[in-house]
Amino acid sequence: MTNFPVLAADGATVTLDDTTLLAPTTFAVLPGEFWCVTGSNGSGKTTLLRAFLGSRSLTAGSCSVRGEPVDMAKPRHRRLVASLVEPIPVARDMTLREQVTLVAASWYGNAPEAAERAERVIERLGLPALGERFPHQVSSGQLQLFSLALTLVRPADAVLLDEPERHLDSHRVGLVATLLAERARKGTAFLVATHEPALVEACEGRVELG
Numbered sequence: 482m483t484n485f486p487v488l489a490a491d492g493a494t495v496t497l498d499d500t501t502l503l504a505p506t507t508f509a510v511l512p513g514e515f516w517c518v519t520g521s522n523g524s525g526k527t528t529l530l531r532a533f534l535g536s537r538s539l540t541a542g543s544c545s546v547r548g549e550p551v552d553m554a555k556p557r558h559r560r561l562v563a564s565l566v567e568p569i570p571v572a573r574d575m576t577l578r579e580q581v582t583l584v585a586a587s588w589y590g591n592a593p594e595a596a597e598r599a600e601r602v603i604e605r606l607g608l609p610a611l612g613e614r615f616p617h618q619v620s621s622g623q624l625q626l627f628s629l630a631l632t633l634v635r636p637a638d639a640v641l642l643d644e645p646e647r648h649l650d651s652h653r654v655g656l657v658a659t660l661l662a663e664r665a666r667k668g669t670a671f672l673v674a675t676h677e678p679a680l681v682e683a684c685e686g687r688v689e690l691g
């Protein structure tokens with residue numbers, strides 16, 4: 482793996498009037514590294530992730546993806562970065578399996594490979610028995626796992642997650658931590674805002690805010 486960062490922040494700062502949303506922050510995440518963003522409520526974790534998605538503008542400093550300024554209008558950037566920061570819209574009239582397969586097919590083409598990838602992520606997140614259900618027929622934790630499946634089935638050099646532990650019991654947090662660490666070993670860079678000790682323990686780099 483190269484030493485060229487996938488995600489880099491250099492003095493990234495967000496202020497709004499007199500309020501500091503994100504204090505100056507500098508770090509770099511290399512390919513295959515799993516980093517956590519930690520800090521108390523309101524310390525700027527979501528703001529930092531949004532800066533990497535271009536949905537929150539910086540007032541000073543920079544955030545870059547593979548050395549380029551963040552610009553999600555570019556198809557190349559959308560292919561580089563997968564995220565679960567904002568809620569992912571779901572279709573009420575499609576089953577969980579159909580939706581994960583559709584997302585896989587939109588990136589990998591309508592080939593057996595797409596269905597296989599979808600099935601693999603569904604399995605790893607413990608969702609096979611729920612594959613034929615519709616979104617309104619599952620619990621909050623199961624919906625969270627479904628959103629993670631929609632995110633992780635995509636190809637991406639970098640994955641941004643905001644509190645992936647939401648609604649999950651400790652067993653499911655463990656499944657997620659194992660899956661993320663495994664994918665990181667294959668070269669994906671992770672930046673994960675979290676309050677969950679099991680995820681912090683699994684990470685190799687940490688941005689501490691606040």
Ligand SMILES: Nc1ncnc2c1ncn2[C@@H]1O[C@H](COP(=O)(O)OP(=O)(O)OP(=O)(O)O)[C@@H](O)[C@H]1O
Pocket residue numbers: 497500501502503520521522523524525526527528529
């Ligand atoms: N639109 C806004 N206008 C003013 N302040 C805002 C706005 N959005 C967020 N903030 C403030 O920015 C700071 C950082 O918010 P952010 O959501 O990034 O925190 P966080 O670390 O993700 O918090 P949590 O752990 O509670 O999810 C907070 O103090 C918040 O009140």
